[in-house]
Amino acid sequence: MALKDMIMGSVKQENIPTVKLAVIGTSTTGKTYLLNAIHRLINGKLLLRDGLRIGALNAQDAAVKIKDIKDNILWMQRAPLPSSETKYNFSFNLFKNMDPAIHVVYHDNVGQILTEVNQKMNSLRPDFLKSISEATIVWFLLPMQTDKEGRYTGVSDEDVLIVESYLQEALQNRKSPLAFAILLTKADVLEDLEQEQSKQELYRLHTELKSRFQWFLEGDFISAAALFPISTLGFGNAQLVTDVNNTEKAEYILRSNDLKPYNVDKLLLWSLSCACYQAPTVAANSTPQIDEAVKRGIKNTLSQTDGLIFTLKDGI
Ligand SMILES: Nc1nc2c(ncn2[C@@H]2O[C@H](COP(=O)(O)OP(=O)(O)O)[C@@H](O)[C@H]2O)c(=O)[nH]1
Ligand SMILES: [Mg+2]
Secondary structure (H helix, E strand, O other), rough: OHHHHHHHHOOHHHOEEEEEEEEEOOOOHHHHHHHHHHHHHHHOOOOOOOEEEOOOOOOHHHHHHHHHHHHHHHHHHHOOOOOOOOOOOOOEEEEOEEEEEEEEEEOOOOOOOOOOOHHHHHHHHHHHHHHHHOOOOEEEEOOOOOOOOOOOEEHHHHHHHHHHHHHHHHOOOOOEEEEEEEEEHHHHHHOOOOOOHHHHHHHHHHHHHHHOOOHHHHOOEEEEEEEEEEEEOOOOOEEEEEEEHOOOOEEEEEOOOOOOOHHHHHHHHHHHHHHHHHHHOOOOOOOOOOHHHHHHHHHHHHHOOOOOOOOOOOOO
């Protein structure tokens, strides 16, 4: 690509292979915290190999994302983030040397859409279902819950039930391949993933969710699926706050002055790696193929990144 074109800003995003990443999760599952961790990765914290770089679309976009993280970190140190009725979509690029190689569009969801029936949520629902039905990758956020003393209590059956029904509806006529990840968010509440008890619990959840989602995973349109324990705040970096807004609920704030995300880099690389094999079939017919060297670079980086992946369906 000519340098002139880049300077003039004439490189249109639609001329780059596009990956659509959609999240699905009820309220307080960790969506907003997670997108802050992703902003951080986009802004220099994720180092890739083979001339690849993940970054904001341009300098102005980078400045906006940096400001957002700063504001949110200040907030997270004081109190849990308020839940929002506005979804926060954003994009970033994967560059190979000077050229954008993959354009990633992140589709947020408003948690209340999944659980509340009122005029506002009903009006937002079609757009949400569309984002899931057109996605290249879907992330289902399932939090590791705690009681008000901070003791781990398991995951929510209701959340699984609700999300199953949305997937069923959104993906009914799906033909093209889709990658699917279940994110066990707030995994830091287990304190230490190396402990025998934590390992047993993760294996148990893996087995249970694999059989629970069997109907879905066996569909030809699911190209690859995996389960990721993740944490946005990071291990030892979450402080319990009880009786939030005079409720019985406990929530977590940030203990230090920065997020220490666990496994979010691995999740993102795995997702990009899956997308490499399916983006052209999902996007418009004119979408160019992803370069072989880019695919190799992502795979190389993924294989050298620490973190836990539990396979639900073999794909890449
Ligand atoms: N321990 C822990 N708590 C988290 C983490 N991420 C989010 N939380 C807690 O979950 C609450 C909801 O997270 P948020 O991202 O606002 O959820 P959203 O409603 O899905 O956007 C936060 O206020 C925190 O208390 C995490 O990585 N670890
Ligand atoms: Mg939120």
